[in-house]
Structure formats: C-alpha cells, structure tokens
Amino acid sequence: xxxxxxxxxxxxxxxxxxxxxxxxxxxxALLFTLLIxxxxxxxxxxxxxxxxxxxxxxxxxxxLDETIGQSKDTNQxxxxxxxxEEIIEKMKENTNSFGMFIKQGDSRPTIEFIFQGYExxxxxxxxxxxxxxxxxxKTAENPKIDTIVLxxxxxxxxxxxxxxxxxxxxxxxxxxxxxFVLIVSLIFMEKEEGTIRAYVITPxxxxxxxxxxxxxxxxxxxxxxxxxxxxxxxxNADYLSLLALVIVxxxxxxxxxxxxxxFFENISQSIIWLIVISIILSLPTVSYFFPSFAPIYxxxxxxxxxxxxxxxxxxxxxxxxxITSTLITFTVLSIISYLLAIFAxxxxxxxx
Amino acid sequence: xxRILSIFKRDLQNSFRDNLLLYMIIIPIILTIGLKFFxxxxxxxxxxxxxxxxxxxxxxxxxxKYGKVEIYSSNEEISDRVNDIDDIAGITKNEEGNFxxxxxxxxxxxxxxxxxxxxxDLQGVYLDTVNFEINDxxxxxxxxxxxxxxxxxxxxxMLGGVTTGFNIIDxxxxxxxxxxxxxxxxxxxxxxxxxxxxxxxPIVHVFIIVWIIGIFTPNSLLLLLxxxxxxxxxxxxxxxxxxxxxxxxxxIANMKGIFVLxxxxxxxxxxxxxxxxxxxxxxxxxxxxxxxxxxxxxxVTSTKLLINIGAILALTxxxxxxxxxxxxxxxx
Numbered sequence: 001x002x003x004x005x006x007x008x009x010x011x012x013x014x015x016x017x018x019x020x021x022x023x024x025x026x027x028x029a030l031l032f033t034l035l036i037x038x039x040x041x042x043x044x045x046x047x048x049x050x051x052x053x054x055x056x057x058x059x060x061x062x063x064l065d066e067t068i069g070q071s072k073d074t075n076q077x078x079x080x081x082x083x084x085e086e087i088i089e090k091m092k093e094n095t096n097s098f099g100m101f102i103k104q105g106d107s108r109p110t111i112e113f114i115f116q117g118y119e120x121x122x123x124x125x126x127x128x129x130x131x132x133x134x135x136x137x138k139t140a141e142n143p144k145i146d147t148i149v150l151x152x153x154x155x156x157x158x159x160x161x162x163x164x165x166x167x168x169x170x171x172x173x174x175x176x177x178x179x180f181v182l183i184v185s186l187i188f189m190e191k192e193e194g195t196i197r198a199y200v201i202t203p204x205x206x207x208x209x210x211x212x213x214x215x216x217x218x219x220x221x222x223x224x225x226x227x228x229x230x231x232x233x234x235x236n237a238d239y240l241s242l243l244a245l246v247i248v249x250x251x252x253x254x255x256x257x258x259x260x261x262x263f264f265e266n267i268s269q270s271i272i273w274l275i276v277i278s279i280i281l282s283l284p285t286v287s288y289f290f291p292s293f294a295p296i297y298x299x300x301x302x303x304x305x306x307x308x309x310x311x312x313x314x315x316x317x318x319x320x321x322x323i324t325s326t327l328i329t330f331t332v333l334s335i336i337s338y339l340l341a342i343f344a345x346x347x348x349x350x351x352x
Numbered sequence: 353x354x355r356i357l358s359i360f361k362r363d364l365q366n367s368f369r370d371n372l373l374l375y376m377i378i379i380p381i382i383l384t385i386g387l388k389f390f391x392x393x394x395x396x397x398x399x400x401x402x403x404x405x406x407x408x409x410x411x412x413x414x415x416x417k418y419g420k421v422e423i424y425s426s427n428e429e430i431s432d433r434v435n436d437i438d439d440i441a442g443i444t445k446n447e448e449g450n451f452x453x454x455x456x457x458x459x460x461x462x463x464x465x466x467x468x469x470x471x472x473d474l475q476g477v478y479l480d481t482v483n484f485e486i487n488d489x490x491x492x493x494x495x496x497x498x499x500x501x502x503x504x505x506x507x508x509x510m511l512g513g514v515t516t517g518f519n520i521i522d523x524x525x526x527x528x529x530x531x532x533x534x535x536x537x538x539x540x541x542x543x544x545x546x547x548x549x550x551x552x553x554p555i556v557h558v559f560i561i562v563w564i565i566g567i568f569t570p571n572s573l574l575l576l577l578x579x580x581x582x583x584x585x586x587x588x589x590x591x592x593x594x595x596x597x598x599x600x601x602x603x604i605a606n607m608k609g610i611f612v613l614x615x616x617x618x619x620x621x622x623x624x625x626x627x628x629x630x631x632x633x634x635x636x637x638x639x640x641x642x643x644x645x646x647x648x649x650x651x652v653t654s655t656k657l658l659i660n661i662g663a664i665l666a667l668t669x670x671x672x673x674x675x676x677x678x679x680x681x682x683x684x
Contacts, residue, residue: 019602024609035616039631040624060481088489092651096495110483117488122398124486125417126466132478133469144450145471147464150431151457174612185604192525192600267600268518272375275507279383287438291460292400292419294438308437317458322437
C-alpha cells in the first residue's frame with residue numbers, strides 16, 4: 001500500500017512539474033514576498049486620513065495645536081491643509097477620509113467635523129469623544145477604571161510593520177489554499193484521460209489515489225511557505241507551528257477541492273464555483289485588518305481562524321492557544337473532508 | 353459576419369451545455385448582491401463591547417452610541433467572549449463599584465482606549481471647552497461598496513477572457529481548431545467570433561453591478577467605453593491562456609499565475625499610497641481599475657480619461673505585438 005502511494009505521489013508530482021505547478025508556485029511566492037519586502041511601505045495604513053485646517057486664534061489655540069500636533073507625530077494620516085474648501089477637495093479625492101475645521105464659535109472654539117456622509121452615528125460619536133479626550137488628556141488618569149488582562153503573558157502592541165503584516169494573508173491565500181484550485185485541474189485531467197477508471201481495476205484503492213494528490217499539494221504549500229516566510233521574516237517565526245498549520249490546511253482545502261470536483265464533469269463547469277468559493281473564503285481578510293469586525297458569517301469560515309493562527313505563528317505573541325485550537329479544528333476538518341472525498345469518488349465511480 | 357456569428361453561436365451552445373454561461377451570467381450578480389448585504393455590517397464595524405447586564409440600562413444605552421453591544425449575565429461569560437479571536441472589550445463593575453475593563457491582552461490600543469473614554473464621559477470627567485459641529489459632503493457610497501463593486505467589475509471583465517481561453521483549449525483538445533483551419537474561415541473571423549461573448553457580458557455586468565450597489569454615475573457612456581477598452585486586455589489574456597495551454601490542467605495553472613499577478617495590481621491600487629502606484633503602471637488592469645473608479649466617483653477629467661485609456665491600449669498593444677506570433681501559431 002505504501003509503495004503504491006509513493007508511486008502515485010511520484011506520478012502526480014511529475015504531472016504537476018510538467019504542467020508548471022512548481023514553477024508557478026515558486027514564482028508567485030517570490031513575487032509576492034519581494035513586493036511585500038521592497039515595494040509596500042512599512043507605514044501603509046488602512047485607517048482613514050484626517051484633513052484639518054484652523055481658522056481660530058483664541059486662547060485655546062496653543063492647546064488645540066498641541067493636541068493635533070501629537071496626533072500628527074504618531075499618525076501619518078493626519079494632514080494639514082490651508083482652508084475648509086481644500087479639506088472638502090481632498091476628501092472628494094480620498095473617500096476613506098474625513099475633515100476637521102477649527103473655527104471661532106460664539107464664546108469658544110468650534111470644531112467642525114466634516115464627514116463623507118456614509119459614516120454611521122457610532123463612528124461619528126467615537127471621533128467626537130476621542131477629540132474631547134485628547135483635549136483633556138484624561139484617559140490614563142481616571143482612578144475609577146480598573147483594567148484586567150486575561151492573558152498577561154502575551155505581548156501587546158507588536159508594532160508589526162504593515163508590509164510584513166500582509167505575509168500571513170499571503171500564507172493563507174496561497175500556500176494553505178493553493179490545493180483547492182490546483183487539485184481540481186489534476187483530477188479533471190485524469191477524468192478526461194480515463195486514468196481514474198483504469199486505476200480502479202488495479203489493486204489500487206481510492207484513498208491512496210486521492211492521498212497522493214493531496215500530498216503533492218501539501219508539498220507545494222510547504223515550498224511556497226518557506227520561500228515567502230524566509231524572505232520576509234527570516235528565521236524569526238515559529239516554523240514548526242507554521243508548517244503544521246500549512247500542512248493541515250493544505251489537506252483540508254485540497255480535500256475540499258476534490259469534493260467540489262466530484263460534482264462536475266469537466267473544469268469548465270467547476271471553474272466559476274472555484275472562483276466564487278475562493279472569494280467567499282477570502283472574506284476574513286476584512287476582519288484581519290479590522291479585528292473588531294467579526295460577524296458570525298465570517299467567523300464560521302475556516303480561513304478566519306487560520307489567518308489569525310498563521311499570524312501568531314509568524315509574529316509570535318505567546319498566545320499559543322489559538323495555534324493549538326486551529327490545529328485541532330483543521331485536523332478534524334481534514335479527516336472529515338478526506339473521508340467525504342473518498343465517499344464522493346467511490347460513489348461517482350459507481351455511478352459512471 | 354455569418355462565420356463570426358456561427359463561432360459565437362457554437363461557443364454559446366458549448367457554454368450552455370456546461371452551464372458555464374449561466375454561471376458566468378449569474379455569479380457576478382450573486383457576488384454583487386452578497387456585497388450589498390455585506391456593506392451595512394461593515395458600516396457598523398466601529399467597536400464592540402461585552403457588557404455585564406448588571407451595569408444597568410443607562411450605561412448600556414451609552415455604550416450603544418459608540419458600537420455594537422453584547423449583554424452577558426456574568427463576568428465569566430464576558431471573559432469567555434473576550435478570549436475569542438476578535439477584538440472586543442469586556443466592561444463590568446467590581447465590588448467597590450468601580451468600572452472594570454476586561455481585555456484579552458492582544459487587542460489594539462483603541463479597544464482599550466474607547467471604553468475608557470466612554471466611562472470618562474459618563475462620569476463627567478471631560479470639560480466642555482469646545483463646541484462640536486457635524487456636517488458631511490453627501491458621499492453616501494462607503495469605500496467598501498466602491499472598492500467591492502470595482503473588484504467585482506474587474507472580475508466580471510476578466511471572466512470574459514477566461515471563458516474565451518477555456519473555449520479555445522476545448523477546441524484544441526477536441527481537435528476542432530485544426531478542422532476549422534481548413535475551412536474558408538479566416539483567423540480574424542475566428543478571433544472575432546470567440547471574442548463576442550467576452551465583450552458583451554462585461555458590459556451587461558458592469559451596469560447591473562452599478563445598479564444593484566446604487567452608485568449612480570452621470571458618466572454612463574464613459575463607463576461603457578472604459579468597460580469595452582478593459583475587455584480588450586481581458587480577451588487578449590484569454591487568447592494567450594488558450595494558446596499557451598496544451599490542456600485544461602496547464603490552462604488552470606497559467607490562469608492562476610496570470611490572475612494572481614493581475615489581482616496584485618488591484619490590491620496595490622487599493623492599499624498603496626499614490627506615490628507608490630508607479631510600481632503598478634505595468635498592469636493594464638490597474639489602469640482599468642483607476643479609470644472605472646474615477647468615473648464612479650464622478651472625478652473624471654479628459655486628461656485622466658486619456659491617460660487611463662491610452663495606458664490600457666498601449667499595454668494591450670505591447671502584449672499583443674510580443675505574443676502575436678505565439679497566438680497565430682497556437683490558433684493554427
């Protein structure tokens with residue numbers, strides 16, 4: 001059985017090699033990571049830009065200037081412009097922005113927040129309260145608020161540069177998930193050639209036939225992971241956990257691809273579903289950038305926990321719980337999806 | 353023209369046979385409807401708080417002004433919720449009556465700061481030294497709707513090319529491409545027939561997407577022009593995938609490579625600051641993305657339009673000239 005499995009794996013690896021799978025996986029990993037390393041700036045931000053202007057010279061002017069100056073020092077997205085008109089002009093060019101115009105009110109200064117129009121009341125209220133807080137500088141001083149940290153041992157505020165922070169997304173979308181698309185084409189090629197029908201009349205079994213393909217996909221994933229991670233973070237990652245995560249997710253997504261392929265006769269029928277499912281699986285990217293945004297329909301996607309687990313493996317904070325729980329979940333999912341794939345192929349062969 | 357239409361008819365029949373055309377038509381629409389439902393939830397993605405019900409209605413209502421509130425009956429339940437992967441701050445009161453903030457330990461700075469500010473405000477810590485005024489410029493399309501719609505539009509445009517590419521692979525595998533070469537049909541007629549579907553569908557999709565999302569642009573003709581111009585590069589890529597791939601398996605591999613490369617330029621256009629966009633100028637899809645974005649934001653000038661269309665045509669021309677012989681050979 002082992003011998004047959006190894007032979008099948010070798011055959012699938014040769015097919016993958018002849019059809020440029022290895023070349024494409026290596027080229028994409030190199031391209032992605034070189035872009036992350038050398039093109040995407042470290043201080044890229046997905047946060048809104050603030051355009052502000054001051055037309056006020058009363059007694060609070062210095063305090064207001066200091067408050068905004070502090071924000072400007074820590075946030076490159078705070079930009080000074082010359083007038084209210086310019087604020088609006090800049091806001092029209094950048095839809096992810098808002099404006100702040102400081103002027104003289106009846107008896108005291110007035111801060112006019114100029115929003116785009118799509119922001120909800122909660123976001124607007126938060127900005128106002130943040131400005132109140134900055135002006136009074138009281139946040140850290142209120143003795144009547146106690147803070148309890150549940151996991152004292154994990155590092156906070158890792159200050160991961162934005163470009164490097166993209167690496168976990170690449171690792172999920174490419175090495176962890178590449179089997180989902182590539183294994184489907186391997187299967188259809190053999191379906192067209194009739195290899196699978198010929199195979200079932202040999203002593204070979206379906207589990208070995210599918211496992212060999214999954215193995216090739218996992219190997220491709222490991223190659224892509226190593227290239228990507230070594231270029232971006234060098235040896236500063238928990239490679240044991242990272243590879244374990246890539247292997248279990250590689251098995252799961254490849255088995256998912258196998259199940260999907262079992263429903264269709266050829267690649268043309270399945271290609272749109274491959275694209276749609278890939279898009280749905282990439283939705284947790286939004287939560288990755290905005291961790292407070294986690295509706296239930298995103299949380300249930302397997303890529304959600306995988307993204308954060310891979311980030312933990314790449315930029316270790318000591319929160320090993322997320323790696324362990326994701327590994328357990330994906331191991332269970334991999335076993336279930338592999339068994340389902342075997343069932344689906346046995347059934348479709350019987351049907352044929 | 354008759355021959356072009358017969359090729360188009362055959363592609364149409366093939367596509368219907370595999371339900372491919374049906375999928376191609378409905379999938380971008382389903383994705384757009386999905387986006388439409390997704391938009392409101394991203395709009396409420398400000399902050400989230402897990403509150404102990406013992407805090408009382410006044411406090412709970414106050415927190416609701418700043419984000420999504422979840423109510424729990426015990427501190428243990430709050431701790432369990434805070435330990436989930438997403439960022440959420442737990443708020444309760446201790447035995448002395450002081451507010452207590454429960455954090456997991458890896459949240460961003462804002463998750464800790466915002467509840468503290470709300471509590472400060474509740475306790476009257478802030479002095480009213482400044483008046484606040486709120487206005488807006490009437491832009492009701494949030495970035496997620498704009499960029500989501502743009503991404504689906506670009507996907508729909510590229511899908512046209514993919515279908516053309518896979519139809520060509522199908523012709524090669526079934527040997528009909530050789531049979532066609534001994535008929536009076538010219539290569540131009542063959543190419544036109546194959547391109548028809550890839551040109552018409554994106555136009556229909558782009559306007560349906562705009563309608564569903566509710567982005568009303570007064571520049572419909574420009575949008576039509578930009579879609580047609582953008583479809584040219586998509587079709588060329590489709591032909592390339594078709595001729596360089598000997599079978600569907602290498603077609604998938606080539607498609608994956610080319611599409612990841614092109615989608616990089618879309619992600620780059622969304623994330624990179626303008627001064628770094630120079631790294632994306634090589635990609636015709638970047639120019640399509642920027643061109644359609646300008647039109648949807650009603651921020652289009654004749655110079656911008658000429659630059660965007662000129663860049664797409666020039667890049668398409670370069671790709672065509674450098675691959676012309678390959679395509680001719682592949683279609684022989």
